[in-house]
Amino acid sequence: MIKGLYETHIQVSNLENAVKFYTEILSLKLAHQDENRRIAFLWIGKGKDFMLGLWEQKGDLQTRHFAFTADKEDILNYSAEFLRNKNLKPYNFLKNGNQQPMVFAWMPALAIYFNDPDGNQLELISILEGEGKPELGVLSYEEWLERTS
Structure with a gap:
């Protein structure tokens, strides 16, 4: 039934800086950004193969x-x-x-x-x-x- 891992999520201290790093440095593609919730989703690979979620977190990051x-x-x-x-x-x-x-x-x-x-x-x-x-x-x-x- 399980065929692979589709997405994972990480905490970041500054959403804009993180989006810039992952899109400009690592060439991931921005899929969606929600300013109200301070999250962004990035496509990895071709099309919609895999996704990375970035969650802005104030204070201690895990x-x-x-x-x-x-x-x-x-x-x-x-x-x-x-x-x-x-x-x-x-x-x-x-x-x-x-x-x-x-x-x-x-x-x-x-x-x-x-x-x-x-x-x-x-x-x-x-x-x-x-x-x-x-x-x-x-x-x-x-x-x-x-x-x-």
């Missing part, structure tokens, strides 16, 4: 994490540079100081992280072919290739 699906080649070849060009800091969980994508071996999936202006943790992710190898943990894409080839 930051969240969610991931955008991306092509493996785009993550490998363009993501870190794209994010830095948008004044965003890409990061991974490798603890080696680089800003390159990593592989979650249990899935397996290639991923890179960055934060929105409110501290919500965003991810670009691409599921890799093949079986997961949980024993490998989190590793660089190069290490993944070496250990699975």
Whole structure:
């Protein structure tokens, strides 16, 4: 019955700034904005495939994490540079100081992280072919290739 996740919602401190970030920086499309309720809905992908809801919240925000699906080649070849060009800091969980994508071996999936202006943790992710190898943990894409080839 369940075929996928259609939408998710996050809290933001300033609705206009958040809409600007997600539309101008990440190229999502504004679907609807309700000034009375201080919410906005953004389309992700083609047409009406997926939706992100932005809810303005005064006071303490409850930051969240969610991931955008991306092509493996785009993550490998363009993501870190794209994010830095948008004044965003890409990061991974490798603890080696680089800003390159990593592989979650249990899935397996290639991923890179960055934060929105409110501290919500965003991810670009691409599921890799093949079986997961949980024993490998989190590793660089190069290490993944070496250990699975």
